[in-house]
Amino acid sequence: MNIINIETPWLQIINQIFDMEKKLDKLDNGRTLERNIRRIKSQLAEMNLEYLNPIGERYNETRTDVTATISGSSSRNLVITEVIKPIIVQRVGNVQQIVQIGVVIVESV
Numbered sequence: 001m002n003i004i005n006i007e008t009p010w011l012q013i014i015n016q017i018f019d020m021e022k023k024l025d026k027l028d029n030g031r032t033l034e035r036n037i038r039r040i041k042s043q044l045a046e047m048n049l050e051y052l053n054p055i056g057e058r059y060n061e062t063r064t065d066v067t068a069t070i071s072g073s074s075s076r077n078l079v080i081t082e083v084i085k086p087i088i089v090q091r092v093g094n095v096q097q098i099v100q101i102g103v104v105i106v107e108s109v
Contacts, residue, residue, distance in 0.1 A: 011088065011100055014044065014051050018086045049099070051086040059106040066102040074108035081107045 021037055044050060059068055059078040065087050070078065081104075088100035 010049070014049065014088055014100075015085055017041075018051055018053070018083075022083075048091040049088065050091070050096075051088045052102070053083050053086055054080050054102055054104060055083050056080060059104070064101075065098060066104045068104050068106045071105050071107045077109050078106040079109045080104045 017037065017040055020033075024033055024037070041050075054066060057080050059066070059080050066080070068078075068080070071081070083102060083104050085100065085103040087098065087102035089096040090099050091097075
């Protein structure tokens, strides 16, 4: 995946949507807004934009789609435990290109 540039306001909007989605997951009544988030994601998809939440995925230093901070003392068997900024990709033809590298925290499992 190559890194490409889209307008900064779009990145800020997508990051805010991601942040709202994370906060909604923690609320008991957050389900009421899920439909709105799905609609926004659908509109982003029509613009060939998508954001990815890599939480729970394995991490190693060869990953180029995220920048990681290692939590704890071990650097073996690392897993992404928190996502501060999502990976944002744009589809160009049949190829996904990175628009924003994710920012994550990883821990040893």
